[in-house]
Structure formats: structure tokens, C-alpha cells
Amino acid sequence: MGCNGSGKSTLFLTLAGVLKPNSGEYRIQDKVFKYCKKHRYQLCQTIGYVFQDPDVQVVSTHVKDDVAYGLRNLGMKEDEVEQRVNQYLALVGIQHLKEKTIHALSYGQKKQVALAGVLAMEPEIIMLDEPFAWLDYKQAQRLKLLLNQLSEQGKTLIVSTHDSNFALEWGQQALVMEEGKLAVDSPVKALMANKPLIEKLELEPPRGCS
Secondary structure (H helix, E strand, O other), rough: OOOOOOOOOHHHHHOOOOOOOOOEEEOOEEEEEOOHHHHHHHHHEEEEEEEHHHHHHOOOOOHHHHHHHHHHHHOOHHHHHHHHHHHHHHOOOHHHOOEEHHHHOOHHHHHHHHHHHHHHOOOOOEEEEEOOOOOOOHHHHHHHHHHHHHHHHHEEEEEEEEEEEHHHOOOOOOEEEEEEEEOOOOEHHEEEEEEEHHHHOOOOOOOOOO
16 A cells, blocks of 8 residues: 555566566565576566556457467467466456457456456466556456455465555555555554554545544
8 A cells, every 4th residue: 555656566566577676685485586587487477467557468469369478478288278268267257358359348358358367377476556446346346256266265465555445344464655665564454543644644544434
């Protein structure tokens, strides 16, 4: 969490291996990852990143090819690629869009395609940057159910959001960015109960806490 410009997206891009850290070490489960081709290849199999803007993530002309893109880059056999594409389009609820061209989709549908492509890689850690932006009510409710399902499967989910109500309802640990630094690391419920801190960090108070 954090205001616009606080560093949330920059942090996500760094964790995903898109941006190179200026200093320090990047560790996942005590393994140090370096900014080299070999480690970045391993990183893309460990961490999946769903961008806030799907137009910077969707790269193919057709839905089925976009979901298959990362799998083919890994050298996966085509029958397994097809199986995963069908599996994760169905999981996200957009199997009916499989043969559609990307330019025919709404912004929310593009975001769902990007999510399906990331999930198809089956990463251990999934980062979602403002995942509910541009989704309609039905799409957002389906995504919430999907996040719960992924969490129950043991996936680690890191979500960037301005929605304090969603954070309070769904999140466990709150990490609040401020001017490019980690300002708060707290259980979500404890943070949302601290009205002076919420005001200082310029976060929207959840319903009933204003």
C-alpha cells in the first residue's frame, strides 16, 4: 500500500527482475538472486507479475497465443501448452475468449488475459499491481474468489492496492511504501485500527474507521 509515487510499482518491477537493484541483496528462501540471464530465467519461474496496465504486458495478437507465450519460451511441448492454456483460461473465467483477437477485448478482459498468462506459468509467488483496476463488479468478485483459491493452494500473493476495505477483508500483512522506502510492516488489522498512522500515511480509512 501507499500513495501514488511512493514506490510500489518500482518495488514490484525490481522483485520481478525487470529493474536492476542499485544495491543490496535479493533473496528468496535464502537463495541470492543476481541480475544475470541465468538467475532472471529462474526468477520468471518463481515469481509471476501481473502489471497494472495490461497493454504493457499483453504481447500477442490472439488470446490463446498470449497465454501460451511464456510457456513456449520455456520450451514446453505444444500439447502441454494447449492443456495449460485451456486450464487457466477456464480458471480465470474467460475460456470463451480463447479465439478472440486482443484488440477486440475490453481493458478489463485484457487484464484477465494477462492474469491467465501469469498463472499458466504456475509461479510460487504472484504479484498483482492494482488488480481490480478496470474490472467490472462481476470480474472483480471472480478475481477475489480466485485469489482465495490460490492462497488456499499455498501460493504467496503480493497485492498492491489503494482499497483499504479490500486489504482489511483479505490481506494478512500490510507493507506500506513512503518515498521509495518501506514505512510500515504490520498486520493489516493492526494498521487499519491505527487512525493516526493511516492519516499520516495518507491512506484511505476503511469503512467504519473514518
